Amino acid sequence: MTDVIWLRPERAATGRPAAHDRAEITAAAIGVADRGGLDAVSMRSVAVELGTGAASLYRYVASRDDLLDLMIDATAAECRLAPPTGDPVADLVAVAEGLHEVMVRHPWLPELAVTRPALGPGGVAVLDHVLGVLADHPGDAASKLEVFALLNALVATFARNEFAAADQSRRAVAYLGHVAAGGERPRISALFDELSTADPDPRDRRVTALAALLSGLLG
The missing domain is CATH 1.10.10.60 (Homeodomain-like)
Incomplete structure (x- = not known):
């Protein structure tokens, strides 16, 4: 079999x-x-x-x-695949963000994507899209397949790190809130107030990092 x-x-x-x-x-x-x-x-x-x-x-x-x-x-197969724009880096970042959305919906997925990637009909559709994005790139078939594999691995790594950071952050903020509420450490109170109003969305950092990594990869 x-x-x-x-x-x-x-x-x-x-x-x-x-x-x-x-x-x-x-x-x-x-x-x-x-x-x-x-x-x-x-x-x-x-x-x-x-x-x-x-x-x-x-x-x-x-x-x-x-x-x-x-x-x-x-x-x-859940990944959104927008038509290519002609900008390979931007288009690959868009694929990465689509994969990231899927991993957020399924928090168990990043671990599997790293430890036992599988390629069936859904994965082939994403691969075919990536090959379309890279159609005019001078790289050979092996290098384009590597871009696809690395794209999946990078997104999974970002998602895993974000999940871990969110869990650690919740624990840290819970204790900081306790200390801040005591009023005995005004600098901690000020820090807690700032953290409470900060935008926790890491998307900008993720997209910037992905664009830089992909730009270097594509040369």
Whole structure:
């Protein structure tokens, strides 16, 4: 049996008539992950989500790894792909921001994007778009594929760092608020007031960094 799920038949040739399809199973697995994280995803939990038995899922997917590959690729299909403008850096940043939006919707995704990237129909659509953006770039096929891989890795890294920073920031701000409320440290109170009114959106920094990295990459 091939390791690539998209090269296998959608379901086993023998057994009962199909009650579900890969799209339904994938959506159920994503729902489980969105609520409980990756650790919550198992053949059993997805089967419960679908109201069926775990054994029945094996007619459609061979393992949890198959589920993860399907989940990664299905989220790639959510990425907004705007028509190219002719500015490769700006167009790739736009792709990156589309991928980032998807990762914000699915906080479990950045980890998978870094540790086990998968390429199915959804990912191929994003790759094809990136190749269109780079159509006039003199780089060879291998270098363009590297740009695609690095784009995904960069976005996943930004998302992971932002999630971690947000969690650390919440804890720090909670204690700073406690200290500021005591009124005994006016500089801390002033700092807390400024933090409370600051714009926490890191988008500008992310877009600037991505543009600089991509400009260097494309030469």
